[in-house]
Amino acid sequence: MERRLAGEDKIENEIEPRKKQEVVSTQKEGEQQPARPCLPARQAVGGPVQEETEGEESLSVEAEIEVKAAEAGEQAEEIQETAEQQGEGRQVKTKEEEPLKENERKEPSGAEEQEVKASQEKVNPVRDNLPLEKRLISNVEKIKPVLKSSVDLSKVRNIGIIAHIDAGKTTLTERILFYTGKSHKIGEVHEGEAVMDWMKQEQERGITITAAATTCNWNDIRINIIDTPGHVDFTAEVERSLRVLDGAVAVFCAVGGVEAQSETVWRQSNKYNVPKITFINKMDRMGADFYRVVKNIEVRLKANVVALEIPIGAEADFRGVIDLMEMKAYIYNDELKKENFSIEDIPADYLETARKWRHVMVEKAAAVDENLMEKYLKDEDSITIDELRGVIRKGTIANKLLPALCGAALKNKGVQSLLDAVNLYLPSPVDLPPVEGTDPKNPQSVIRVTPSFDEPFAALAFKVQTDLHAGKLIYFRVYSGCLEAGSYVLNASKDKKERVGRILQMHANQKENRKAIYAGDIGAAVGLAYTVTGDTLCDPDRPIILESIEFPVPVVSISIKPHNRTEQDKLSNVLIKLSEEDPTFTVKTDEDTKEIILSGMGELHLEIITERIKNEFNVAADVGQPKVSYKETMLEAVTGEYKHVKQTGGRGQYGHVVMEISPLARTQGFIFESKIKGGKIPQNFIPSIEKGVIEAMRRGVYAYCPVVDVKVTLLDGSYHEVDSSDIAFRQAAINCFKETFPKGNPVLLEPYMFVEVMAPEEYVSNIVGNICQRRGQILNIDTKAGEKIISAEAPLSEMFGYSQVFRSLSSGRATFSMEFKRYEQVPSGIAVKVVEEKKKEKESKS
Template sequence: KEAGFNGLVDLVKMKGLRFAANDSGQLNEGDIPADMSDQVEDLRQQLIENIAESDEALLEKYLEGNDLSLDEISATMKKGVAGAGLIGVMCGSAVKNYGVQPLMDFIVQNLPSPLDRAELEVLDAKTGEPRTVALSEGGPLLAYVFKTIADPYAGKLTLFRVFSGELSSDSSVYNATRDTKEKFGSILRIEGKNQSAIDAAVAGDIVAVAKLKETSTGDTLCEPGSDVRFKSLKYPRPVTSYAVMAKSRADEDKMASSLHRLMEEDPTLLLEKNEATREFVLSGVGQVHIDVTAARLKRKFGVEIEMKLPKIAYKETIKGKTRVQGKHKKQSGGRGQFADTWIEMEPLPSGGGFEFVDKVVGGAIPRNYIPAVEKGIANQMVDGILAGYPIVDVRVKLVDGGYHDVDSSDMAFQIAGSKGFKLGFAQCNPILLEPIMQVEITVPDDLTGDVMGDVNSRRGRVLGMEQGVGGQMVKALVPQSEMLTYSADLTSMTSGRGLFTMQFDHYEELPHNLAEKVIAASQKE
């Protein structure tokens, strides 16, 4: 393994395969190393049992104590793989070019040919219910987009497998997933880095077309009027995020466009502009995913980026009530500025946003100036007061005020509204809110206690556990600020055997001692 990896054992043929040291991928077939013989025998026994269990006749022969021939093993394995009852596991190293040839041989020998599949289960486009369609070269077109390549020179390249029918070059195709028609020119056959134009693609072909505008990975391509589509893919949610910025000013605009090109290739990547923190945040399914994306960005588009942990999108709100005056007066000869407002402030339930209520009576403030008061308050809420984060869940009632026939204006009332809101906010027990994430962590049973203890140390709340695929699933609510490095931390804690998903759940009050640190840090910026 790792640096010492230089060969493998074929458990079907019971042969040792050693790779050439020149990274050519060439194999030298020989005996199985003596120090591996016991382990190989155990694994061979497990393989034979799994293969026999997939075929009743073979299982009966095996239980009677008879050996299975190589032909019986190969034929049953191919049948099991075709029916998805067996899944082949290969090992290798792309960096060293190890194991590539055995993988290709396995594909040719064991994966089903398009000619072996007479029908396919898809979904009814209208009802979403499963249904079966017949596959043939003479049937209606049905193709599945399995990959998108962002070529810095040729643009977007869409790769798809034709399951039924025929597709000619310089024509159009219907995208059933997005309910749109796409036109294209040449059909390309892809062989490694080489591309060659072909006249048509038929059932079983894997081909590509360039510059489809609407089509993405996972889409169904078919004939107009078709009533079937493939089941949509469910992609894993991003769990690791970094704030990213271009290393050079010249690459700032290019960075975002290039990352969006990579997102077309990889639906598990996400780039967002966090308006609250004014950062571009790149998210992926793990640390390695982010690192590889940064390397690809440099290699394919020549854009180098800097990465740092993202700022947390805190929010501000109030817990108390008040009545306060907001007055703006600037009169020093000539036309001045004057506006007087009285407002009442109180908190709204979580998710209430901002509610402005006009309670002015008797013409204390002319009707045409009241929207200006609301605008001044709303603008102040966007900018924040405690630490520069947006203010939420506040009801403001405009109850009284005054004006001047000459000196009052929209701007004066905006300023007065903003001043009154700032004064009132300070009197209403203001607090910071932090985002809380819903986290599901799957680990081997023997590590459950360690993970639960770690969750508690991160100010998290364990909600419960249930048996998951590959171990126990711990469900918890954890502050986002405590999860920024969790991908690497979980890998270290579980030796790479832990998995987790994370999504936003709600906002909660940030503890006072931590809020003071956040406020102090914001004042230094």
């Protein structure tokens, strides 16, 4: 038997299994309604009976969080069940079922009245012998209309705005909302009034922290937009958004071009094969250069850029663009209205450049389509605009072409043509291949989901948000079928049936109730107690599990200590909500010191979280200094044995294991394999041995840091018919690992960061010298827009507080970004010091 965990971040999650609560089915035999494309409200609920975990150990904070979450889910189910019992046999009017206005009421005609009366008097022996409540349900199902979507799926776009920090994503989104008529006032980021940056921390800092969703219409196309953060600490928001989007607009600064986080979001979008168009923003800034950025994208991102526009002027002289399709100039004015431009002939001094770039556009389009290439070779001028657009659209959807446009969002220039490009070149749900999932009962069986209203319902939950008024909001993308408010769905990832209380259309933090949601759409739901990010929601009769979402491992940790027991209880509840919202935020309790440790993606990430704990949730607590999340691994394979024997007067404890621990390649996580044969250890004890190993790995041995990248093979052992138990074998595995691991030449791993600095040339030598002093390695020094770009790698432990030193070194004239790259072995001399510090810290708190 072999089991593999995807990565080291899974280790902590395996230690304290969620205490599952038994769900008693309220469904009577024979009441199950057949599956419908649009899951009906008030569908019968039922669910599998879950086993409880054994053991009466004291709960750590993370275990307490899990139990409270489960209890909350059970309470939600009880409330729903009670409400249903009280509502049997009578109609319940929801908020969404508003009474008809007087002028909308239609009185039945005489013929209609006679027909209704006749149908009521007609004898139906099968119906009339049914209990009253079943007859009512039958009648409701008979007359209830099936909701149909009026939206043409080919006219839907699900897109994200992605970029490096400060490239102008949110500013661009605010203009999109204005020009599409979604908002009537432009909210400025620098004034803290952006609609999409609705969190208090976002408004105060002028940065996007959480992905925000909205919907607007441009011409006859419905566009669902997710505005994502640009800071690397909030990369999880980008990851989960791209997982459910059909296309993206990649924004680049016309001065900075491709920056560190630009590469990160590009890799994330390629991971999910998301087609993209690019918008080169800030053409009005000093140092702006459209052609240099295009070349920059081609070289660093290996993209096949096809420019659809070229700028007229740059920096303060930027006044418009040349449309290479129509070969017309769009000259923008400063008026804030939908058509703030005039269409003119191309200025004479730009005509030759426009012809050159149009030729390049046609040539690149022809290179990805044989029919167009044939026509291009015969007569380039015979190619029509529709033919060009069609080929570029196909090339974009296939990720063979990257259409490029330009503008200055802050000055309201270029936004309309970008919206046209979204409609013309980015895919609708029907343009993409079917989404693949697996059968929960047979993981090897692949199920393909097509975007159709008539297919069984299937959706992926990609975001959890805590709302002070609505409670827990679950954002989800519908891939097929239809879902009505009030209906039940199967959470196939948890094997739980849940009731969708309300369905919401989100506009940042504003909510609008919907009666139903359909294939190809993005919405939010209230009432899903068990659902978390990455879970699949589907028709209970047609279960499917869609590909989940993987998140990076946290690299920075801090301790937090509530002021008293009351604050401890409040903190536990808050940590439930925050850990559900953010998969890259983890919580654990030090087993020996009982210290609560919060881990995240960086200093800013944890700073935002602790601010929310104190200010948004009003929890009084003290926060420690950030610390590096070190890991342990080993270099040599070793074999060990441990026999756990304990006699207490009654039934004793006996567990005997022999195991081999061997190193794996970096990032391989953890593999457990059992080679037990012949019944030396009963198979029902093997999972407890694995849990014991995982527990020991989580606690750490060498420096009390989590162990990663090892394989544990269970070779031999023995058991006692009376005294052996799960607890005994779990303890035997823990002790065997603790005694054996140190013999395998253990080493310490630390996170390494990629650092990119943009600075005037006079500060380069000081910055390079400082990075080298911090055990950093300079990878490259380049020139961009008259400034030097320094690329380097350095250990995170040496980069704490770097921003203050950095500002001093550059007199505040330089900028830098930093993102996690990988774990590397700590040099032996430094490792010895770290291990000593960890042991002293452990002893002082024990």
